[in-house]
Amino acid sequence: MAQRQHNKRRREQEQSSNLDLAPFMNMVVILIPMLLLSVIFVSAGVINVSTDLATGTHSAPNDGEEALELTVALSNAGFEVMAAKERLPAVDGCPAEGPTICLADTSVDVAGKFDEAKRLYDAGKPDAAKSVLDGAMQAYDFRGLYNQLAQLKKAHPEETRVVFTGEPDMPYAMLIRAMDVARFKLEKDNYRESTQFWAANERVQTGKTRALFSDPVLAIAQ
Template sequence: MRFRRRRSHDTEVELNITAFLNLMVVLIPFLLINAVFAQVSILQLDLPAVNESSTPSEDDDKDKLVLEVLIYGDRYEVVDRKSSAVLKIVQNKGEEHDASGLHDYLVQLKKKFPSETAITLLCEDDTPYEVMIHTMDAVRLYNEKMNGQTIKKELFPSISIGSAPADKAGQKGGDA
């Protein structure tokens, strides 16, 4: 029996990339257009600084303010860490924290201490994420009118976060 070998004819196969190019022509502009809407904001946060070990120097400003905002379930407390004085208590509006009231007070405080840029947010362990974000937004920037235009300026851009001390049976008194 004789086996015949089939001769393979070398045929060149042409790669058809038309469908792939059509896909790229549609996909690339779509991705570029949607990239503008998918921006992510990153906010640099720090841990609170511990100044107990360092001795205060004589050239430290006596008027220096070390701001802390304590976030409790029913209020904000604005505290000066150096003097341990409660500067302001901002009660909740209904069920929500009054971030605009806190913001308004901090704008007034910034006018008294324009060189201050640092603030520490101390919150309870069960503080909702949304409350922390709204608080960070309230303490970071403020709007100022100049020549008929609204300009965003930095309020307290250096934000540190930490845990709040235990709330001792609600608040004691009103605004300080």
């Protein structure tokens, strides 16, 4: 008698443990397409903004020479420079973890100033917005960027292409200024002082302005 009761309880436990998973699986099948539809895919828009310079056009690497694939990524922390698919190490005075060229003035909250400038533009105050934006841009080390690019140009004199990229909220004024820095060679290849860098003239040889990287490409995440 006791044995029959024990077997009966065992059968009841086995039956209760066999859960019906069909409703749960049906719910999963319904949720998967909904989750896929909610995924945000990031695309990159690429714009070739090169100018027709007398110094030449885009050149391909020589046989056996690895393409430079020079890229400058702008962020709120500075400039990340990548060449030959590798991030260049941070310059002296910048954190070892990067970026390659950190802010010249780390006390400036550039992200906050970018947001403030956008709010002022949206509020119809372009002059005030420009003043705030200029303050943020002054925190960036454009002199260091030029020095780095000039050094790379020495090692790869035939290379003309450089890709500039940044986050979707990076002001276009920042990207344009960075591209301007990369376009032409200045009187010297290296500057120690920012005042000398900004006061320098473009290098002219045989009546022609010498290009640094004459084929800039703009790639922005969208």
